[in-house]
Amino acid sequence: MANILIIYSTTDGQTRDICLKLQEIIEQQQHQVTIVPIQDESDLELTGFDKIVIGASVRYGKHSPKIVDFIEKNQLFLESTPNAFFSVNLVARKPEKRNPENNPYLQKFLKQLSWTPNKLVVFAGKVDYPSYGILDRSMIRLIMWMTKGPTDPKAVIEYTDWNQVEDFGRIIGKM
């Protein structure tokens, strides 16, 4: 049985939902999973964990700077422990952008770091216009219009492929 830590950054909850699904799948393999939001990372003692997974969503082109800080601060631990990183974004609604090599945000993120995760995954996120403030809604609709995505201000569309999330959970269990 491995003791697995999942650290995540979310704004609207989709990355957290993905973490919860990963937890369910990994625990079915008899491992123990602890999920921690990035804002609580300072309370953590990392040395008790056998594997670490980090997940973050993209907002205006970037993953949370807190995730970058966490990685830089704990790079030695990350390099000595089986690890994975996953990104959640809307450009990945296009299947070819779920390939980590073709996902511009993930590639930009990795260039910022000297850490190379053992395993990289990109999940498509969710668009939920009614829940956004007027500025965010206008900006995302503009980006969607430019990239031929949905622009109906009432649209709520979850693009996340839960089978892909489950497959990743099984990979983490075996990692």
Ligand SMILES: Cc1cc2nc3c(=O)[nH]c(=O)nc-3n(C[C@H](O)[C@H](O)[C@H](O)COP(=O)(O)O)c2cc1C
């Ligand atoms: C204000 C805002 C900015 C966003 N910026 C981007 C972006 O630059 N690129 C992208 O692919 N997705 C972008 N998204 C989509 C999010 O990555 C997607 O909604 C994801 O599911 C959010 O995950 P979270 O709920 O865990 O934060 C943005 C969403 C919002 C609300």
